[in-house]
Amino acid sequence: MSTLRYLARKVAWLVVTLYGVVTFNFLLFHVLPGNPVRLLARSGHLTPQAVAEIDRVFGLNHPLGLQYLIYLRDLLHGQLGISYTYREPVSQLLGQYLGNTILLLAGATILTIVLGTLAGVVAARRRGGGFDSMTVTASVIGWALPTFWTGLILVFLLGVWLHAFPIFGMQTPNAVYASPLQHAQDVISHLFLPTLTLVVVNIAQFVLVARAAVIEVLAEDFMVTALAKGLAPRRILWRHAVRNALLPIVTNSALLIGMVVAGAIEVETVFSWPGMGLLVYNSVLNRDYPVIEAAFLVFAVVVLLVNFASDLLYQALDPRVRES
Amino acid sequence: MPVQGQQAGRADAGPAAGEMAQTGSSRRRFLQRAGLLALAVPGASTLLEACASVVASAKASTIRVGWTIEPDTMNPLTAYSTESVEVTQLIYDQLMQYDLELKPEPGLATSWSYSPDGKTITYRLRTGVRWHDGRPFSAADAAFTFELIKSKQIGNFGQWLADMVTARAPDPATLEVTFTRPQAFNPGLAIPILPRHIWQGMSFAQIQKYQNIPAIGTGPYKFGNWRHGQSIEVDRNDDWWGSQPAAKKITWILFQNEDVMAQGLRTGAVDICPEVPPTIWDGLAGAAKIKTVSMKSFSFHHIGINVSDNPRSGGNPLLKDRVVRQALAYAVDRQQLVNVALAGHGIPGSVILMPAFEEYFLKIPASQQYDANPDKARALLDAAGYALKPGSQVRTAKNGKPLSFRLIAIESTSVDVAAAQLFRDACAKVGIQLTLTTLDANSLGNTVYNAQAPNWDIFVWGWDSGVNDPSYMLSVPLCSQIGSNNDVYYCNRHYDQLYDEQAVELNHARRVALVHEAQQFYYDDCAYIVMWYQAKLQAYRTDTWKGWTPLDGGIILNFTRDNYLKVKPV
Numbered sequence: 088m089s090t091l092r093y094l095a096r097k098v099a100w101l102v103v104t105l106y107g108v109v110t111f112n113f114l115l116f117h118v119l120p121g122n123p124v125r126l127l128a129r130s131g132h133l134t135p136q137a138v139a140e141i142d143r144v145f146g147l148n149h150p151l152g153l154q155y156l157i158y159l160r161d162l163l164h165g166q167l168g169i170s171y172t173y174r175e176p177v178s179q180l181l182g183q184y185l186g187n188t189i190l191l192l193a194g195a196t197i198l199t200i201v202l203g204t205l206a207g208v209v210a211a212r213r214r215g216g217g218f219d220s221m222t223v224t225a226s227v228i229g230w231a232l233p234t235f236w237t238g239l240i241l242v243f244l245l246g247v248w249l250h251a252f253p254i255f256g257m258q259t260p261n262a263v264y265a266s267p268l269q270h271a272q273d274v275i276s277h278l279f280l281p282t283l284t285l286v287v288v289n290i291a292q293f294v295l296v297a298r299a300a301v302i303e304v305l306a307e308d309f310m311v312t313a314l315a316k317g318l319a320p321r322r323i324l325w326r327h328a329v330r331n332a333l334l335p336i337v338t339n340s341a342l343l344i345g346m347v348v349a350g351a352i353e354v355e356t357v358f359s360w361p362g363m364g365l366l367v368y369n370s371v372l373n374r375d376y377p378v379i380e381a382a383f384l385v386f387a388v389v390v391l392l393v394n395f396a397s398d399l400l401y402q403a404l405d406p407r408v409r410e411s
Numbered sequence: 412m413p414v415q416g417q418q419a420g421r422a423d424a425g426p427a428a429g430e431m432a433q434t435g436s437s438r439r440r441f442l443q444r445a446g447l448l449a450l451a452v453p454g455a456s457t458l459l460e461a462c463a464s465v466v467a468s469a470k471a472s473t474i475r476v477g478w479t480i481e482p483d484t485m486n487p488l489t490a491y492s493t494e495s496v497e498v499t500q501l502i503y504d505q506l507m508q509y510d511l512e513l514k515p516e517p518g519l520a521t522s523w524s525y526s527p528d529g530k531t532i533t534y535r536l537r538t539g540v541r542w543h544d545g546r547p548f549s550a551a552d553a554a555f556t557f558e559l560i561k562s563k564q565i566g567n568f569g570q571w572l573a574d575m576v577t578a579r580a581p582d583p584a585t586l587e588v589t590f591t592r593p594q595a596f597n598p599g600l601a602i603p604i605l606p607r608h609i610w611q612g613m614s615f616a617q618i619q620k621y622q623n624i625p626a627i628g629t630g631p632y633k634f635g636n637w638r639h640g641q642s643i644e645v646d647r648n649d650d651w652w653g654s655q656p657a658a659k660k661i662t663w664i665l666f667q668n669e670d671v672m673a674q675g676l677r678t679g680a681v682d683i684c685p686e687v688p689p690t691i692w693d694g695l696a697g698a699a700k701i702k703t704v705s706m707k708s709f710s711f712h713h714i715g716i717n718v719s720d721n722p723r724s725g726g727n728p729l730l731k732d733r734v735v736r737q738a739l740a741y742a743v744d745r746q747q748l749v750n751v752a753l754a755g756h757g758i759p760g761s762v763i764l765m766p767a768f769e770e771y772f773l774k775i776p777a778s779q780q781y782d783a784n785p786d787k788a789r790a791l792l793d794a795a796g797y798a799l800k801p802g803s804q805v806r807t808a809k810n811g812k813p814l815s816f817r818l819i820a821i822e823s824t825s826v827d828v829a830a831a832q833l834f835r836d837a838c839a840k841v842g843i844q845l846t847l848t849t850l851d852a853n854s855l856g857n858t859v860y861n862a863q864a865p866n867w868d869i870f871v872w873g874w875d876s877g878v879n880d881p882s883y884m885l886s887v888p889l890c891s892q893i894g895s896n897n898d899v900y901y902c903n904r905h906y907d908q909l910y911d912e913q914a915v916e917l918n919h920a921r922r923v924a925l926v927h928e929a930q931q932f933y934y935d936d937c938a939y940i941v942m943w944y945q946a947k948l949q950a951y952r953t954d955t956w957k958g959w960t961p962l963d964g965g966i967i968l969n970f971t972r973d974n975y976l977k978v979k980p981v
Binding site for chain 1: 483569640677
């Protein structure tokens with residue numbers, strides 16, 4: 088019963104937050120200086136009448152309050168509008184770019200979390216040893232490297248010098264594939280460098296958090312008890328120490344996954360990966376309100392859902408959260 | 412058509428990436444020395460290399476173009492970017508096209524003639540031409556396109572038909588277009604012919620929201636596919652009326668980063684890059700199997716001065732004194748701007764037409780240019796009573812107001828920011844104070860074009876000529892363009908009259924003389940300080956396609972599509 092009430096409260100908060108985000112997004116971009124039609128008018132030698140007509144077609148002639156109400160109405164009907172730049176339904180555009188971004192970042196994020204945590208745990212177990220100092224140093228160096236620069240270095244080393252990996256795009260342009268498997272291979276080879284870049288620059292946060300958390304737990308009295316009971320050291324580490332050290336890792340993962348949908352603009356730029364980061368960047372420059380609003384809505388929904396999920400996961404992992 | 416917003420965008424992409432290229436390549440050399448190769452895992456790389464080579468496609472049949480700006484739409488009536496035109500000009504034919512010398516050549520029209528009063532143009536059209544969907548093309552389609560653009564005033568093309576009265580098709584192979592006055596520029600060179608059976612009956616709003624995929628035209632290539640953010644492909648139309656081009660496909664590949672684009676050219680992933688930033692271009696010069704080409708462009712960057720007569724203008728009224736504007740022009744050295752901001756890849760600026768217009772371009776002798784003469788600037792200001800008070804760095808007018816102005820530039824266009832800084836420092840030396848603020852392109856556009864109350868003093872921006880005719884650039888300072896393209900709110904009856912005279916002058920020599928007069932007049936008024944005409948820097952591979960012909964405006968991404976149609980596989 089209390090779980091149900093807890094859930095209901097969380098869901099109510101979710102809805103209120105979403106409404107706040109929607110309103111804030113709308114206001115934020117509409118009060119920015121600039122206007123989506125103005126630059127088109129300059130380029131095209133448009134007459135003022137033609138500009139007014141375009142304003143009318145996209146509903147930009149209405150006062151801000153009315154535009155807001157129309158936006159809310161359309162949103163409730165599931166309509167995200169038409170991009171001013173591409174003149175294409177926003178849902179269609181967003182679908183493509185979101186898919187690309189998830190393809191790139193899902194793998195990179197899972198690898199970062201899993202490899203980082205494993206390395207951190209092993210480093211904590213052999214604290215002060217060679218593996219420990221090497222892992223910590225390497226991951227901190229990775230953390231300190233600028234993403235853009237790391238990407239370019241990998242392009243030069245593995246792409247241009249060794250010709251080992253394609254350096255741009257999601258697939259070979261004009262490629263004719265004999266089978267879906269070959270297509271998948273092509274996409275995977277294109278994924279390699281951007282994924283490597285993301286893992287290199289992000290892994291430190293998991294290595295260091297996992298290492299610190301495990302070291303802390305290993306110093307607790309119950310670890311000595313477990314050892315005294317005669318449990319195998321491996322079992323002590325993974326079943327008792329790591330499980331207790333998972334909370335900060337879950338928090339970190341929730342943060343990282345929340346950022347996944349927002350794209351990774353630096354990596355997308357280096358590897359010409361058509362993801363959300365670039366779509367949003369270009370849309371802000373073009374004042375393409377429908378695209379920006381829809382993209383930020385998606386970001387907000389994902390962040391909220393991930394946080395919601397991590398709240399639930401806390402409960403499963405740690406009884407103390409349940410009680411409080 | 413080459414579009415202001417877009418153009419600024421492109422100019423901006425170039426130099427920023429140019430800096431990046433510099434650091435990138437020097438770091439590459441460092442790494443080569445440091446021998447960091449050991450980092451690579453040889454086993455994994457050979458495996459993946461094998462995968463990659465399996466999917467590599469037949470190169471000789473496809474032209475692969477690398478660029479960094481994505482077209483906005485395939486709908487030619489709502490497209491604003493040069494990149495969109497680059498693709499749609501291969502899908503749609505015009506009545507007339509430009510050849511590789513930028514001279515008119517037959518398109519859908521085999522010939523054209525003017526009536527004795529010059530107000531009617533009669534085009535003889537090809538017969539037996541079919542749309543990509545198999546329907547027959549006729550003069551009715553051409554008449555429909557002209558009438559549609561005239562009546563709806565949509566997009567870029569309305570300006571060429573502003574004087575049009577009617578377009579009619581007396582028979583399936585004849586189009587007659589009548590204007591209120593003679594047309595020095597033949598609009599057959601600018602308007603893509605659309606299929607009536609697809610566009611008929613659409614309202615303004617419907618056209619504005621129309622994606623036009625797949626685009627159906629009569630041109631040498633058919634729309635293939637468009638992967639947003641990645642590439643656009645067109646396929647050869649084997650039923651085209653002209654001689655068959657060699658390339659079965661053309662693909663434009665989008666890069667988000669010029670540096671990686673240049674690497675793509677080196678590794679053979681693309682065949683030609685039509686927009687290469689100066690420092691990257693320098694780096695490509697001399698690379699194996701790559702040819703770099705520098706050509707004149709139809710573009711310039713300029714300093715614009717607010718000369719609005721609008722009582723609600725927030726511009727500093729001192730700038731309406733021509734002497735002050737001439738002093739600003741004299742203060743700065745154009746050659747220095749080219750050397751510093753463009754790494755030398757440009758021609759110092761003067762008049763509002765670009766040198767690529769050849770005979771239309773007015774060459775002003777160096778001694779008569781407002782350029783690189785701070786002493787003259789000081790003398791002019793002294794004579795006009797803008798005195799330097801002892802101990803002050805800034806001159807003041809007789810009414811006590813200082814010569815202190817706001818200067819705005821687009822922050823991401825690093826050439827413009829560099830130029831603005833040089834300009835500011837040069838002006839300080841003659842006693843004029845400029846305060847530089849940088850904005851994003853959209854905000855700057857909105858500030859400059861706030862026609863109700865333009866509240867700014869001086870900006871840095873640029874222009875591309877939308878067509879290969881002087882009228883596009885010359886029309887910018889017209890009184891009638893205030894509220895549209897006129898970015899400095901210049902308005903002068905004499906200039907307007909010169910423009911009108913040249914626009915209806917069908918005699919070439921007389922038109923050239925009028926165009927020269929208009930340029931000189933506007934130049935002397937110094938509302939524009941043209942900083943430079945940047946070079947068009949392109950690069951292509953020599954081992955895939957041969958026969959790329961350099962010309963004013965560029966091998967591709969130019970007013971002519973013929974290079975795509977004429978190249979042959981090596």
